[in-house]
Amino acid sequence: MPMETVRLAREGEIAIATIDNPPVNALGQALRADLARVIAEAGADPAVSAIVLAAVGRAFVAGADISEFGKPPLAPFLPDVLDSIETCRKPVVAAIQGVALGGGLEVALACHGRVASVSASFGLPEIKLGLIPGAGGTQRLPRLIGAAQAFPMMLAGEPITASRALSLHLVDEVVDGDVVAAAVALARQLAARGAPERVCDRTGRLTAADREAFEAQALATTKSSGEMPNAMALIEAVRGVFALPFAEGLAVERALFLKLVADPRSAALRHVFFAEREIARVPGIGAGVKPRPIANAAVIGAGTMGGGIAMCFANAGIPVTLIEQEQAQIDNGMNRVAAIYAMSVTRGSLTPEKRDERLALITPAVGLAAAADADIVIEAAFEEMGVKQQIFGALDGIAKSGAILASNTSYLDVPTIAAATKRPQDVLGMHFFSPANVMKLLEVVRPQGVADDAVVTAMALGRRLGKVPVVVGNGFGFVGNRMLEARTRATERLLIAGALPHEVDAALTGFGFKMGPCAMADLAGNDIGWRSRKARGKTAAVADAICEAGWFGQKTGRGYFLYPEGARSGQRDPEVEALIARISEEQGVTRRSFTTDEILSRLLDPMVNEGARILEEGIAARPGDIDVIWLNGYNWPAWRGGPMYWADTVGLRTLVARLEQQAAETGDATLQPAPLLRRLADESKGFADLKARSA
Structure with a gap:
């Protein structure tokens, strides 16, 4: 007999329904069924005056059950479960002790009250899956906090803290203690007031000013969203809050949601979402390997790249020493950093106080000796092997034991750089992208001989710096720039041929x-x-x-x-x-002359071909890693899923035929299909069929 995922208990006249569906209380079919059953049972019990909906573990409800993705939905459907909560004649209060994401937040919104622990967080990340909230989120959240606050929260898909949720009136109370006890107290208060107030009936925040602010946001989004179908659907759904009764708004939301599920652009965005989750799993490194502590850093080189990397550390609250050879160079570098921060203050994206805090975390210094106490040293000097070897040779005698020595090289051989030291286990590449303080991609170059914990440290640090870190193998240009060079050569061929x-x-x-x-x-x-x-x-x-x-x-x-x-x-x-x-x-x-389709084929097919070689050589562990790199570092449109995903949508047999034709026309042997590409095409497979391998 399957275990119950929701347990029902009593505290006096208050029923406490506790969700227990490890590891993250995902809203699978069993949980939906148990939740509907428990709400009905407690609602019908004459001895119960109110219901508290709580959970165990590190999540209240973390959203949909990923194992159900791509499968036909099973009853009961989440919108129906939420309707049973909202229409319950007794108050239902959510006691939120962890993350409430996606459907989890929609569950909380259907309740009549919400109490959160100080560590709780809230979000509707469906936009990142190429979707919009599909169980009332687009209709209830604007009614609760106003459309001008709800729309950007849903558009970004990023979670907010409990304190922010309180300021938005998303929750009624935040407690640093027993969240269930606080929810029971609120449930008693609501029960004493009689019939519970439902979020679906609220209109107080849907003012003319709120609509004007939302429409301005919608216009800006329309101009910037390009081919993002979910952004347009989100606008339409939220607009319904002002124009339609709640039930009709729900119907519009559901129709838009189901349309997006079938949209190939949304499917591409879902691929991106899961690929970005997968990059954290580095093949060949076990879960037990822990990162080294990073309390402070040093950056060698105060040019545009070095200054930007130093800003990354300061922005993350990590003290960093920015080092140059001469005082004039470090002065110029610090002036450049200060000017960038000043521009942020002018634009209103940074307060003067935050600017001063961040500048105070950057210590200018002359000479490599200033790197002696750093837990990690990142070299961002001129892209010339002799220069880098000289720096690393000097750092070998300066940096403390266990410090990670990283090169920001874009192309050069990292083992050759490491050979200038006696500690190759501590040397790797950390390839930031320009401008480093803005671009999200970080290629973590894993040369042979580097310690696993050094790689894990670089990955953890990258996330701490707000980057999207991807482990890549050592090889000229690594992944991103190697494929970019293939496109650059293709551009040259096109220009000479007639474009x-x-x-x-x-x-x-x-x-x-x-x-x-x-x-x-x-x-x-x-x-x-x-x-x-x-x-x-x-x-x-x-x-x-x-x-x-x-x-x-x-x-x-x-x-x-x-x-x-x-x-x-x-x-x-x-x-x-x-x-x-x-x-x-x-x-x-x-x-x-060339048609647009011919130009695209001649630009993109060679990139995919190079990506296949990169996979063959183990420079990238997964096709999805390549896609994540190109989305976050080279502006590949997210709704096309990345170059390797795009190749699968075109069909690998088609790509093989096109590459063979291009090779014949140009006489360029590099355009001959890579063996992996040809094998997958012959087997009627795609890159998605490949298993991960160690980079």
Whole structure:
């Protein structure tokens, strides 16, 4: 006989229904059925005047049961269970001792009162699954706290603290003690008042001013959301709060929810959600490996990247020493950091007090000796092997025992850097993305010989810094930049074959990227790639010619595009287009036009092919890891799921055929399908069928 997931007990005239469905009290079918049964039983008991809904464990209710995802739903359905709670003739009070997320918060909203412990948190994260709340969240939350407060909470999908929930009137009380006892006291008060007040009947916060504020938020979201169907559905559902009776609003919400469940863009977002959960599991490292303590840090190099990394630590409340070789360099670096914080204050995203707190956590210093006491040292110096080896060789004699030594290298071989020390077990890569204080991605490079606890420490630290850390293996360019280089080579081939910079960029922005490869190169500085190619003995006829002309991008007013008077958006440059045509002629290429689909194929297929090689070599553990990297570091549109997920939607046999055609047309052997890609295509499988392997 299955165990009951909800236990019913009595404290005088108060019935206490306790949810116990480990590990996180997920709302599976058994819990839904037990919850409906217990509410009906207590509601019909004449000796019961009110009901307290409590839970055991670290969660009140953490949301839906993940094991039911993608399967036909089973009765009772959550909206029906919540209706039975809300329409109960006796007050139902939620005693929330942990997280109340998704359906868990919707359960609490259906109750007539809510008491929370100080450690509780609340959220509706469905937006991250490509969905919207589907059990009344879009209708009850705005009625309780106002649409202008509820909409951004649902749009972000991030949890809020108990204190924030109290300030929003989401909960009636926050206690630092026995939350069930406090809920029993509130239940008695509500019972004494007679018929309970239902959230669905509340309209006091749905004022004209509230609607005006919400509509302004909706307009801004419409402009910025692109192809995010869930954002548009959320707007429509919340708008119904003002225009429709509660029951009709629920029906609209449910119809929108079910439509999103079937939307392929939402399916892609669900893939992203689970892929981001999976990256925390590092193959080959057991759950028992604990991170080393990180109380303070040091960053070597106060340039744009080093200063940004130091800001990451300060923003997380971790003291950090920012180190340079000369006083003038460190002064410039600190001035740059101060200017960024000042801009945040001007924009209103940071208070002057917080700015001062964060600046106080950054200690400027001259000389590597200042890194002696740091628990982790991150080198962010010039991308040149000799420079990095010199720094790590010096740090080997300065850093304390057990300190992690990390390089922010974008391309270089980490074991070669580690060889400059006598402690390779402590050396790894931590590849931040520019601007480091903004970009979420962090590639944690795991070279052979590094200690497992060093890797675990870097991952834990990355999360503490607000990053999305992904473990990758050692290899030129690691994952992100290696695939980016494949796209860069594809861009060069397209330009020589007949496409123009604005056509290439338009194809990619139409796909969902915010910026095309040519505009991106202009923004970063074309000289950066030029310098890297020369150091490796590589050439790119078009890109090199643009740099040889001194056209380095936005900073010089010219690159692939023109930027008159400091414009941030480029214009077509007839001189660059003539230069490209001349290079095509010199190479004996007869230029032709390309359709948007052809351009996309020639840009994206080689990336997927390189991703397959990365998986073959074990540089990435899972296809989903590659997707997470490209979503968080390279602006791949989330609703397309990442390059490897996208490849599965296209079909690997189709990609193999297209790559073979491109290889035949260009004579470029790197375009021949990778063995893994070909094998999966032959077996009628996709990247989703691969199992994780150690990176």
